[in-house]
Amino acid sequence: ANTTTLTVNIKITNSSLASTQLKDVVILANFETTAQNMIPAFQYTGAWYNLMDNSTINVTNVNTPISLAPGEYRIYGNKQANLAIEDFEKGNQVNLYPNPVSDYFTLGFATSKVDIYSITGQLVKTFNTNGNADYQFSVSGLTSGLYLVKTFDENNKVRVVKFIKN
Structure with a gap:
């Protein structure tokens, strides 16, 4: 200065x-x-x-x-700022189906832990999946509305997706 x-x-x-x-x-x-x-x-x-x-x-x-x-x-x-946003977004896509969800959903990839939050940010459910890619996440007890799913893989990388509960 x-x-x-x-x-x-x-x-x-x-x-x-x-x-x-x-x-x-x-x-x-x-x-x-x-x-x-x-x-x-x-x-x-x-x-x-x-x-x-x-x-x-x-x-x-x-x-x-x-x-x-x-x-x-x-x-x-001295170089351009390369944040590789495209790769970041590709690596963080979550395939949650079916969506909207009635009783359960699957993710189609291996996770070690999955947390479900209400849209207001309250943790409503946690699943420990032990790397099972075919795990069926039962949400039949949740009320209708919008939820956030926070997934953790074996390296603790986080992915987040929304789903609608019927």
């Missing part, structure tokens, strides 16, 4: 990471009430990525000023 202005320039480097990974980050912030030209002082020239939208800038001079409006901030990195 600059002591005479309300601007922030933070650099983060993790030298134990390879250059193919997100290892260098520059954060610029303008807390002034007027626009400011900030010297980013990037760690090196070349392609940098705005981690907020993955747009690219080509840095030819590490000290070329970047103009920031009042209250604006930027976060740049």
